[in-house]
Each structure stands twice: as structure tokens, then as C-alpha cells.
Amino acid sequence: MEKLMNSYETLFVVNPQLSEEETKKVIDKFVSIIGADGEVAEVKEWGKRRLAYPINDLNEGYYVLVDFTAAASVPAELERRFRIDENIMRSIVIRHEDK
Numbered sequence: 001m002e003k004l005m006n007s008y009e010t011l012f013v014v015n016p017q018l019s020e021e022e023t024k025k026v027i028d029k030f031v032s033i034i035g036a037d038g039e040v041a042e043v044k045e046w047g048k049r050r051l052a053y054p055i056n057d058l059n060e061g062y063y064v065l066v067d068f069t070a071a072a073s074v075p076a077e078l079e080r081r082f083r084i085d086e087n088i089m090r091s092i093v094i095r096h097e098d099k
Contacts, residue, residue, distance in 0.1 A: 005038070005069045012082060012091035013061035016048050026087050027064055033081060038070025055089050 014026050046063035075093040082091035
């Protein structure tokens with residue numbers, strides 16, 4: 001039976017105090033989680049941007065947007081991993097209805 005693949009995007013904010021190498025490792029970690037059970041369409045690194053409000057006494061965050069297609073179980077696992085990773089300040093996963 002063929003798996004139903006849905007279109008999603010996730011935006012996550014990485015701690016800006018990490019070095020470039022550490023930030024790249026965090027991004028690669030989450031892209032590989034998505035790639036294991038889905039297909040990554042595009043990764044856009046927005047870079048450091050000012051936050052709307054301070055989080056953990058930080059006013060900036062490193063923003064990353066990832067477009068992907070995956071089975072319905074992948075976003076739940078992705079959100080679980082975002083919550084337990086101390087380098088992720090905020091995250092959201094959205095399903096695209098019309099793609």
C-alpha cells in the first residue's frame with residue numbers, strides 16, 4: 001500500500017549564541033530527520049533576525065524555513081524532537097492544504 005504524502009513547511013528558531021558550525025549541525029540534524037521519512041523540497045536559512053519578544057533573555061534568533069513532503073506521522077515526530085532539543089528556541093509545523 002502506498003503512503004499518503006502531504007506537503008508541509010516548518011519554521012524553527014535556533015539559538016543565536018551557537019557557532020556557525022554548531023548551527024549548521026542543528027539544521028542538518030532536523031533536515032535529516034525529515035529526509036529519513038520524507039522528501040525535503042527546499043531549505044531557506046533566513047539567518048539572524050530580531051525576535052518579537054525576548055526568549056530566555058535573547059533578542060535574536062537564527063531562523064530556518066524548510067518545505068517538505070512526508071507521511072502524516074513525520075510532523076508529530078519532528079515537533080517532539082524540536083521540544084527536546086535545547087538549541088531550538090521556537091518551532092512550528094504547518095500542513096499545506098492546496099499543494
